[in-house]
Amino acid sequence: MRNVIAGGSREMKAEIIAVGTELLLGQIVNTNGPFVAKGLADLGIDVYFEETVGDNDERLRQTVEFAAARSDLIILIGGLGPTKDDLTKQTVAQYLKKPLVEDAAAMSKIRRYYRETKKQMTENNRLQALYIKDSLPLKNTTGFAVGNFYQNPQGADFLLLPGPPSELKPMFEHVAEPLLSKTYFKDHHLFSRVLRFFGIGESLLVTKIADLIDNQTNPTIAPYAKTSEVTLRLTASSQNAAEAEKLLDGMETIIRKRAGKYLYGYGDDNSLVNVVVKLLEKKNLNLAAAESLTAGAFQAVLAEVPGVSNVFSGGVVTYSNEAKELLLDIPNRVLEEKGAVSGETAKLMATSIRNKLKTDIGIAFTGVAGPGELEGNPVGTVWIGIAYKDQPVEARVFHFSNARPFIRERSVLTGLDWLRCKLTK
């Protein structure tokens, strides 16, 4: 649950421009854009456009002009360095018809570095200490190039940030974000809550709450689909946290009535496996797994959670029928008569691994990941078995479509979701 400041004494439309030919060649992925965009969203500043432009003054000038005509705040990232390719400050200064002036503190930091390392300082390094006259130079704690914030009495404001993520991130978090908050917002705040769903597709979920989305005002509702889950971000605008919580609770209650059984958790950084591991810890239960088609993927996903060793002991990967016999004592007769892909086999696997590792719960996966069908079962047929404490062992069959890796991922998540349901019953 992520709640943060802001709200608008003024509705801000921001635009982010990343500068660098290496971005256009696909040589590096632009992680600065999402980082800054997320920070702005937390502040309640809308980003309507992002652009990437190469190290070319004409195209950069054109992009700045387009942006200035439609946005209130333009954030330029990169191109503040010492080389000939670095043109951002110069181009913006020219657009604003302002000269560049030297930041004495930044300049003395550069001089000190070269003195201390006994390297030769080339003249172009001075460029990094320059900033646009009448703007606020922003201190770079992890590099040399100063940032700039220019409040424009006649048009769009400009924020200039360095390109290396190691310089951008601290400057944005510690200098720019507080500055923007102070400059643009005084009274209102935004509070967000992320609801996470598994087992329902985006289109069906969105259909179920279409009227809520169509009539959204406060809170707003933003759906987002990942590979195997959907999230809804509810965002309330309010003067205080208590009132916002009330607004969010109200909307969540309505959504729960429509799709509550698919809601498995909250938060931006959460996942089904985290929720399951927390439930196991809370109930003081431990788990072992026997995997055929998933071939270790279920256990590997579990082990992504640090400290999982308290609730997870281990298991087997019985990819072949022989392995099912040798490691789990599944009778050859069952494999022959009922099939490796069957409820009987899934149940025996779950029970056997639970007994062998003396755990509270055993979970088993057997099915057809493809490419071809198996024992007459089409690709995507998956049996999951759960032996849960002293309850009778259960098995369920699922039919997943799509490609091989998807079937296995889906099997793992479905097993986790079934466990979650059993643990919350």
Place this chain on the structure above:
Amino acid sequence: MRNVIAGGSREMKAEIIAVGTELLLGQIVNTNGPFVAKGLADLGIDVYFEETVGDNDERLRQTVEFAAARSDLIILIGGLGPTKDDLTKQTVAQYLKKPLVEDAAAMSKIRRYYRETKKQMTENNRLQALYIKDSLPLKNTTGFAVGNFYQNPQGADFLLLPGPPSELKPMFEHVAEPLLSKTYFKDHHLFSRVLRFFGIGESLLVTKIADLIDNQTNPTIAPYAKTSEVTLRLTASSQNAAEAEKLLDGMETIIRKRAGKYLYGYGDDNSLVNVVVKLLEKKNLNLAAAESLTAGAFQAVLAEVPGVSNVFSGGVVTYSNEAKELLLDIPNRVLEEKGAVSGETAKLMATSIRNKLKTDIGIAFTGVAGPGELEGNPVGTVWIGIAYKDQPVEARVFHFSNARPFIRERSVLTGLDWLRCKLTK
């Protein structure tokens, strides 16, 4: 550095537009843009601008109009899905003054999916099968939304690709890239060869061949670093395949002299695990695994290769010491005296799983993935054991730095690389 081309019968300026509010909110990082930009660079198509715009028809229309005025090819990514937010096709169709028509093959694939999974198909799913009239619908092998390629007799061409990377990547590589090559370049052809390296970092590899990179003409050399490997793409421009092969062979020979021992394979879609599985098949050997810190990840990676069941039987995940005793009969004395993270334990694990599953090879992983140290071993200490046919069992220790998921990935790949070396000896 990465330029090429070939018989540019026409100099192409491309522009990439990513569509999706989630990108502007910073909820996801745009990896599609760099992927497509890189592919275009390989083709010799220049990208001058990239934009990101939200799911808003007016702003998307504006962005398309800007782009069409300055670029020859506009690539839109995302917004082809079934929800109300997905506006890309509609907006481009409106700009082109063309209606949308239904792709029968795509529609029947959608219907089949809903029939087979017995889910309810909502009406909005039909949207995914629509394409712009007079454009070429592009088949989506891993999803439902069709792509589009529209050659515009009066202006900029349009390429529409789906947003999920799992759909975009195969569609771009297997459908769009060949189509663009055929459409824009006729007389000269590009021939690429990808060399794949494991166990050497990008900066060291690039240093070893710095002179080749500096003086590249034909073939060109493009290094690319992924999480745990580096590739070099050699691209020759030529009128025929035989001449290109000669150019590529010549360059490969020089590179092999400098870094041949790290070269494990060829091709864009290759991987260490593919190479190992092919070697096992060729030698008619099969494999079993015992995993502690990797917790099934090694076996799950193996099982990503279709048909791996011929060479892979299964194994165990012995996350706890108790599991090592119960599933592999590792004597408690060894675990106490030598430690779970030791050469002795790794050797016993490898031998035990080979014997239990009666395979030719047993491989074992035990180590410290963190967060804390274990038995006095720092995070990143990993022992790998290999019991290879009737050879004496071996164990090696590795020290990986960095975060938990990285240590496990690196362990898996290092195990595969060691196997590869043993299989090629």
